[in-house]
Amino acid sequence: MKKYVTIKDIAKELNIHHTTVSRALRNSASVSKKTNDLIWEKATELGYKPNLIAQGFRNNSSNTIGILVPDLQHYLFSKFISEFSNLAHQSGYSVMVFQSSDNYEIEKEIVNILINYRLAGLICSISKETRNGEHFNLLKERDIPLVFFDRIPEDIASSQVVVNNFQGAYDAVNLMIRKGKKRIALISTSSHINVFRDRLKGYKQALEDNHLIFDEALFIEQPSHCMDDGYEAAEKLMDLAETPDGILAVSDDAAIGVIKYLKKRMIRIPEDISVVGFDNGPMCIACDPELTVVSQPILKLTLGCFELLMNQIKGSSSHFEKRTIEGEIILREST
CATH class of the missing domain: 3.40.50.2300 (Response regulator)
Structure with a gap:
């Protein structure tokens, strides 16, 4: 199995301290241009890839947004994830997707796991078994931005986007x-x-x-x-x-x-x-x-969730907001 290249591997190759390598890879002004270029050249040569999860731990957040849905096979949720991923990528975020399989216990377990990833934020639609959203308070206690869509826990105060x-x-x-x-x-x-x-x-x-x-x-x-x-x-x-x-x-x-x-x-x-x-x-x-x-106006649903989450991530909004989107009848042969 190919070994992951670490900052310490680069430092060893160049015979310099690993903290200098770390600063260079974060484009710190405290590293001279000559040393910075040397480190980046060696990092490229060795195939170094940054550990985004580790960066999240250091910074107490990351550029990763989580999406938790009940069922990936359902058209609404799969289409939502596709549209949201495009928006996130355009804004410099990556997306992690999780499925609760409409199971309350799995949903709780996933939320507990997500806390350790230091997510930038979470978008969620709850499982059909969920009658108590108390587990989502763990995210709020850690100041992880949270937006619900479609299926909403009514005992949790949080931003949400729903269809009428x-x-x-x-x-x-x-x-x-x-x-x-x-x-x-x-x-x-x-x-x-x-x-x-x-x-x-x-x-x-x-x-x-x-x-x-x-x-x-x-x-x-x-x-x-x-x-x-x-x-x-x-x-x-x-x-x-x-x-x-x-x-x-x-x-x-x-x-x-x-x-x-x-x-x-x-x-x-x-x-x-x-x-x-x-x-x-x-x-x-x-x-x-x-x-x-x-x-279901999935694109509007997606845009609404993305906007509300970005408002929280960037600190431009500290209050919870609910957006309701209107659907429309599409007439076909069955009526």
Whole structure:
């Protein structure tokens, strides 16, 4: 295995003190140009790479931003990470990505690990199991800037960027009502999480405003919001004595699972049942019929998080700020 080149290796090669090498590699004015050039030449020759984690310990911070998300496979989170990484790179930061796998204990463990990295800051969306955000106080106690997005712990005061999930669900239900639908179901998950709770509230409010009664039988809460969960929920709904004529699912994947089941049963979409999802990932236009969605404004979400985190890192803002971003309905064939 190739050995990592250290500052002491360079110092030994040049027969000078390692503190002089360290200062030169930090472009300190206390090192003469001749010595500085000599050290950089030897460092390049030996293939020296700076230990960014060690630098973080010395400086009590680093140029590394952490991103902690529940699920890397989910379109919203993978796209967010891609966009955020680009912004960070353009501003001289690197990014470390962590996945909680929607597990509270893993999330706590990761937070404890991240403290030791002396991060410049952390962007986080909590797991679906998280009901207590106390572990994030460890970051605040160490003055590590923290911004939450999408899924937010409500017992922690911190900057956050969220989508208006209430309005998204409200608009989706109103769309189906305008199409003549009267028995509209909601397929959701983890209603204690702000995202899914707000969508449930928007769904109920749209029914009430249109003088339609909320029917408990039309609200299906699944363990998750994957395609299989959508398929299974659709099966439950179609076994009811009075079946729905519209279905709102809290994710694209769940909505596509609904479409898969309805097509198996030879149920026409949207003539018999309209289907609407959330997110607007690439599979929405790959399924048949193409899926109408409440689109998540991921770029705006990313920009908002980056701005709030930079404000904290650079010390230009000491107060917490909440930004709410509006989604939009993308009309396709499923309605």
